[in-house]
Amino acid sequence: MATLLAARPRHVAPGLLGLWLVAEGDDGLTSGRIVEVEAYEGPNDPASHAHTGPTSRNETMFGSAGRLYVYRSYGVHWCANVVCGPAGQAGAVLIRAVEPMEGIEHMWPRRPKARAVTDLASGPGKLCAALGIEGDHNGVDLLDPRSPVRLAPPLTEPGAGEGGGEVMAVVTGPRVGISKATGRPWRFGLAGNAHLSRPFPARR
DNA sequence: TTTCCGATGTACT
């Protein structure tokens, strides 16, 4: 997994699909299967937080690959990213949606507005709320089994393991909610999954 | 159903 994360974010991103994001809170364990991500690179990507250099908010993006970058979005929500890329090149992959797997009973009270399981974690702010990911988790090592937030291979899919054994249909499209570098198809999702944050534009 | 807009931390002009 560490090897996977050494590549450029745009190449790492599709490889994260299908992995599980696991979070341990005081009240128990929750997890979700990653079904949608977006790549953000460094100086060459105007839409990235890292584009204008290190600040107190984005410094985690300039650290080692495999850590969790958490930031506050629009002053209200938390968003979670997997730091990745070659050493010395800030980059990260935003996790945009997960499919709830374990501990769903702990997610409902954290997402009081959700009416269906498909509303629980189908967005970058939603999944952080559902899994209990907050600013305190910024910088934790996602590859350390003792971390409160971590990445793990799928538990239930056939061929589970490094890289996964199942062939998953991946769709791509433009990144969501940005105004710069909108032409780059660096959003990736599992085709047809019910837990995507929004549909992917039809391919043409 | 779609569109509009408020909330509000952080960074930048």
Next chain:
DNA sequence: GTACATCGGAAAA
């Protein structure tokens, strides 16, 4: 002061 990697409530249609 303005923009922003979002969400959800209210208004409009």
